[in-house]
Amino acid sequence: DTTKLTLSSWLPSGHPLVKDVIVPWTEQVEQATEGRVEIVMLPSALGHPKMHYDIARDGQADITYGAHGYTPGRFKLYKMVEFPFGGDSAEATSVAYWKVYNQSLGKAGEHRDVQLLGLFTHGPGHIHNSRKTVSAAADLKGLKLRVGGGIMNDLASDLGAVTLQKPSSSIYELMSSGVADGTLFPLESVTAFNIQDKATHTTLVPGGLYNFSFFVAMNRDRFAGLSQQDQDAVMSVSGEALARLAGRVWDRVDAAALEALKTNGNEITEAPEALIDEVRASVDPMVEAWQAEAAELGIDGAAALQAFRAESDAPAAP
Amino acid sequence: MDTVNSETLIRWFDRLVNRPLRVVAMVVMFLMMATTLVDVVGRYLFDAPLKGAFELTELMLAAVIFLGLPLITAENGHIAVDLLDSLMPARLQRWLIGLANVLAFGVFAWVLWDKAFKVLRYGDTTAVLQIPYAWLCFLMAATTTLSTLALLLMLFIKGDRLVVRGGH
Amino acid sequence: MEASLIGFAALMVLILARVPLGVAMGAVGVIGFALTQMFEYGNPRGWNAALTMIGSTAFDTGLAYGLSVVPLFLLMGNLITESGMSRELYRAANAFLGHFKGGLALATVVSCGAFSAVCGSSMATAATMSKVAMPSMREYRYADSLATGAIAAGGTLGILIPPSVILVIYGLMTETDIGKLFVAGLLPGLVGVLLYMAAVSVVVHLKPEIGPAGERSGWGERREALKGVGCIGVIFIVVMGGIYAGIFTPTEAAGIGASGAFLLALLSGRIGAAGIRRALTNAARTTAMLFFLVIGAVIFSNFINLTGLPMLLRDWVMAQGFGLLTVILVLVAIYLLLGCVLESMSMILLTVPVFYPMVQAMGMDLIWFGILVVVVTEISLITPPVGMNVFVLRGVVSDVKLSTIFRGVTPFWVADLCRLALIATVPSISLLLPGTLG
Numbered sequence: 001d002t003t004k005l006t007l008s009s010w011l012p013s014g015h016p017l018v019k020d021v022i023v024p025w026t027e028q029v030e031q032a033t034e035g036r037v038e039i040v041m042l043p044s045a046l047g048h049p050k051m052h053y054d055i056a057r058d059g060q061a062d063i064t065y066g067a068h069g070y071t072p073g074r075f076k077l078y079k080m081v082e083f084p085f086g087g088d089s090a091e092a093t094s095v096a097y098w099k100v101y102n103q104s105l106g107k108a109g110e111h112r113d114v115q116l117l118g119l120f121t122h123g124p125g126h127i128h129n130s131r132k133t134v135s136a137a138a139d140l141k142g143l144k145l146r147v148g149g150g151i152m153n154d155l156a157s158d159l160g161a162v163t164l165q166k167p168s169s170s171i172y173e174l175m176s177s178g179v180a181d182g183t184l185f186p187l188e189s190v191t192a193f194n195i196q197d198k199a200t201h202t203t204l205v206p207g208g209l210y211n212f213s214f215f216v217a218m219n220r221d222r223f224a225g226l227s228q229q230d231q232d233a234v235m236s237v238s239g240e241a242l243a244r245l246a247g248r249v250w251d252r253v254d255a256a257a258l259e260a261l262k263t264n265g266n267e268i269t270e271a272p273e274a275l276i277d278e279v280r281a282s283v284d285p286m287v288e289a290w291q292a293e294a295a296e297l298g299i300d301g302a303a304a305l306q307a308f309r310a311e312s313d314a315p316a317a318p
Numbered sequence: 319m320d321t322v323n324s325e326t327l328i329r330w331f332d333r334l335v336n337r338p339l340r341v342v343a344m345v346v347m348f349l350m351m352a353t354t355l356v357d358v359v360g361r362y363l364f365d366a367p368l369k370g371a372f373e374l375t376e377l378m379l380a381a382v383i384f385l386g387l388p389l390i391t392a393e394n395g396h397i398a399v400d401l402l403d404s405l406m407p408a409r410l411q412r413w414l415i416g417l418a419n420v421l422a423f424g425v426f427a428w429v430l431w432d433k434a435f436k437v438l439r440y441g442d443t444t445a446v447l448q449i450p451y452a453w454l455c456f457l458m459a460a461t462t463t464l465s466t467l468a469l470l471l472m473l474f475i476k477g478d479r480l481v482v483r484g485g486h
Numbered sequence: 487m488e489a490s491l492i493g494f495a496a497l498m499v500l501i502l503a504r505v506p507l508g509v510a511m512g513a514v515g516v517i518g519f520a521l522t523q524m525f526e527y528g529n530p531r532g533w534n535a536a537l538t539m540i541g542s543t544a545f546d547t548g549l550a551y552g553l554s555v556v557p558l559f560l561l562m563g564n565l566i567t568e569s570g571m572s573r574e575l576y577r578a579a580n581a582f583l584g585h586f587k588g589g590l591a592l593a594t595v596v597s598c599g600a601f602s603a604v605c606g607s608s609m610a611t612a613a614t615m616s617k618v619a620m621p622s623m624r625e626y627r628y629a630d631s632l633a634t635g636a637i638a639a640g641g642t643l644g645i646l647i648p649p650s651v652i653l654v655i656y657g658l659m660t661e662t663d664i665g666k667l668f669v670a671g672l673l674p675g676l677v678g679v680l681l682y683m684a685a686v687s688v689v690v691h692l693k694p695e696i697g698p699a700g701e702r703s704g705w706g707e708r709r710e711a712l713k714g715v716g717c718i719g720v721i722f723i724v725v726m727g728g729i730y731a732g733i734f735t736p737t738e739a740a741g742i743g744a745s746g747a748f749l750l751a752l753l754s755g756r757i758g759a760a761g762i763r764r765a766l767t768n769a770a771r772t773t774a775m776l777f778f779l780v781i782g783a784v785i786f787s788n789f790i791n792l793t794g795l796p797m798l799l800r801d802w803v804m805a806q807g808f809g810l811l812t813v814i815l816v817l818v819a820i821y822l823l824l825g826c827v828l829e830s831m832s833m834i835l836l837t838v839p840v841f842y843p844m845v846q847a848m849g850m851d852l853i854w855f856g857i858l859v860v861v862v863t864e865i866s867l868i869t870p871p872v873g874m875n876v877f878v879l880r881g882v883v884s885d886v887k888l889s890t891i892f893r894g895v896t897p898f899w900v901a902d903l904c905r906l907a908l909i910a911t912v913p914s915i916s917l918l919l920p921g922t923l924g
């Protein structure tokens with residue numbers, strides 16, 4: 001007999017993460033378990049995106065995905081992948097993330113209340129704005145940038161931007177009204193949120209100015225309730241395989257977005273060495289602070305970061 | 319319980335619960351309004367939006383809701399439909415609804431306490447100002463408990479409302 | 487599917503037994519969620535899932551930034567009420583319309599419409615305007631039916647003419663742009679005012695004795711009266727103009743509107759410390775009442791979501807190949823029926839999550855659907871036996887019989903049906919203005 005598992009999804013059903021990652025993955029799970037496990041996606045989310053770790057932990061839905069940054073203060077180690085210069089390919093950073101998590105970060109037990117099925121990142125984040133070419137921190141001075149919380153916010157305000165902490169879904173409204181001059185986004189989001197005609201100047205930061213950490217989690221008791229055979233089958237298509245699947249999709253949509261921006265006639269510049277140095281100077285203390293946090297959890301942060309960057313084939317670590 | 323004692327009870331509830339909650343709710347409501355004003359004016363005139371205005375507004379919204387909950391509960395102010403009242407003996411209906419309310423609010427309070435301790439354990443904070451959410455969760459749990467208490471007292475004193483006459 | 491139908495039935499029983507709506511929706515939602523988890527999905531810890539859902543929902547709804555417009559718009563309306571600007575509005579409308587047959591009723595409708603432009607709720611509009619308009623209509627010997635009917639119906643304009651608490655909730659449930667919804671409500675609201683005025687004219691034409699004409703005001707008097715309502719105009723223009731021009735988001739507009747009302751009230755010296763305290767605490771109390779309802783409804787819709795009903799309904803309707811107009815007709819009929827017993831907010835909270843995926847799949851613009859739904863729920867406010875605006879009015883003028891008020895709203899009810907037909911068949915009434923927003 002089949003076990004029916006529920007999945008709560010908060011992104012629109014047409015979003016690449018849902019259409020090309022989550023849905024194909026649920027099909028892989030059904031195949032791997034020869035139909036003994038069926039995953040039912042609920043018609044709409046059971047709550048705000050930031051509730052989705054809790055939703056899986058408490059079993060309101062059996063499986064969820066979400067972002068660590070949506071619940072500040074709760075997780076510490078994920079920041080490793082959100083620092084600048086993590087890598088140019090989402091596939092490489094995602095796979096590296098999963099491997100380093102299993103080698104070291106996982107020991108801290110940050111996800112002990114759920115069964116962790118996967119970790120991944122989106123593509124590298126860059127700077128997009130409507131006013132000018134950004135090639136140094138001085139160009140950011142007084143620029144109103146929409147940011148998420150966490151590292152994005154600290155970094156952008158360190159570099160001199162006026163930061164607006166607003167949800168990414170509000171960017172069209174913010175930019176068309178001139179409330180915001182720009183935003184930090186991976187390339188895909190520029191076209192996904194339809195701001196390519198407004199954010200006409202893009203500065204690409206090699207390895208990314210920031211990145212974003214996602215998880216896929218399952219209720220612990222529901223996972224334990226599966227037979228050993230089915231648990232193994234589920235994990236065989238999750239973990240590294242899921243990281244690779246998700247990373248590839250992000251890479252694909254980023255590449256398509258870059259083409260679209262070029263076709264649109266947007267100005268695309270690569271961050272000069274000077275800007276990269278300024279970012280590096282601003283981020284070094286943040287990395288140090290993070291290493292101290294990691295040490296409190298019994299994790300060697302410096303070693304983990306180095307392993308991550310070696311694996312994700314990023315430019316040499318600062 | 320005789321009327322004099324009920325009156326005393328209502329007066330005490332008003333003094334110890336309603337009045338302080340009213341004052342705090344009023345202040346939070348005012349700050350919520352002022353936060354947006356300072357944020358927007360700061361953004362347009364000084365290029366300096368209020369840091370964390372977004373999350374402060376969210377925190378204050380939740381605080382206003384849950385500070386107001388015991389007030390509206392003590393006034394019997396929750397929306398209900400009184401259409402078929404005559405179908406059941408009035409006293410039976412009063413007790414049934416009263417018990418249903420106490421049970422529902424009791425469960426509500428209990429899950430909020432549970433939630434508050436979980437949030438405390440996780441150390442969840444807001445994104446920019448890093449204000450711990452646990453404070454808010456404990457406030458929510460506490461005022462929901464007070465609402466439950468108000469419902470219990472109302473059942474006990476056989477009254478519909480737990481407010482001092484002449485007050486608003 | 488069956489589970490959701492049983493859930494709706496259980497909910498109706500509890501509501502009719504006078505269990506508070508928020509408690510009823512929450513209780514059925516939690517029990518239904520737990521049972522569906524256990525029997526549909528074989529989750530042995532279904533109760534744990536359902537109970538923890540209460541906590542997450544309360545937290546999630548309480549901390550929804552988009553919903554912070556609700557208390558702020560409520561505060562704006564309260565401040566304007568406390569500073570007595572509703573009286574000025576009525577005086578101004580009266581200066582221009584008072585000398586017509588049924589002129590005071592016409593003035594009531596117009597000032598209700600104008601008051602709606604700074605007040606987010608229908609019940610508040612009806613309550614405020616009844617205190618102002620009722621005494622003067624009595625003085626001029628208007629029939630109670632026409633007087634109360636005009637106020638109760640005029641009050642319903644409060645949720646269509648922006649700002650509107652219900653449009654905010656609709657926008658958040660369907661992820662529709664709240665600024666666009668507000669702008670979309672303007673024209674249908676104006677049509678509503680005109681049709682209500684037509685209803686008054688027809689009624690006093692048939693029975694001139696129920697609405698005698700008053701005195702004609704001179705132009706000097708009219709100019710004077712207009713000055714008094716300038717503040718309301720300013721606030722409305724700042725709030726709606728700011729949203730329309732993209733100077734601030736709807737959420738910010740609410741805060742600016744409330745601050746504006748606060749400053750104007752202080753500067754005009756028409757509001758004392760007690761008035762400000764009342765405006766602030768009443769906004770907090772109403773917020774608590776509304777959100778308790780919303781939390782209950784979200785719990786209930788999580789249960790309906792778990793049963794898969796909205797998608798099943800959508801797929802079924804699509805498979806039948808019904809036309810959009812047929813679906814709209816059926817939905818309107820369902821809403822009118824529900825409107826007999828349910829209050830507007832609960833109606834929206836209960837039905838919109840179930841219906842919107844279906845109309846969206848049929849290609850209906852969600853802004854248009856929102857306006858349509860709000861117009862239907864407006865009608866419910868004056869439909870017996872449970873018409874919240876009628877109840878509000880009854881609370882203010884306790885010597886008038888409920889049946890008299892319901893008789894008085896009948897012509898307005900007919901006008902509402904005309905407007906509903908217009909909005910259902912001519913989408914551009916709702917979509918013209920938001921279309922210019924880009």
Ligand code: NA
Pocket residue numbers: 601602603604605606607643644645646647648649650
């Ligand atoms: Na309004």
Ligand code: NA
Pocket residue numbers: 825826827828865866867868869870871872873874
């Ligand atoms: Na009704």
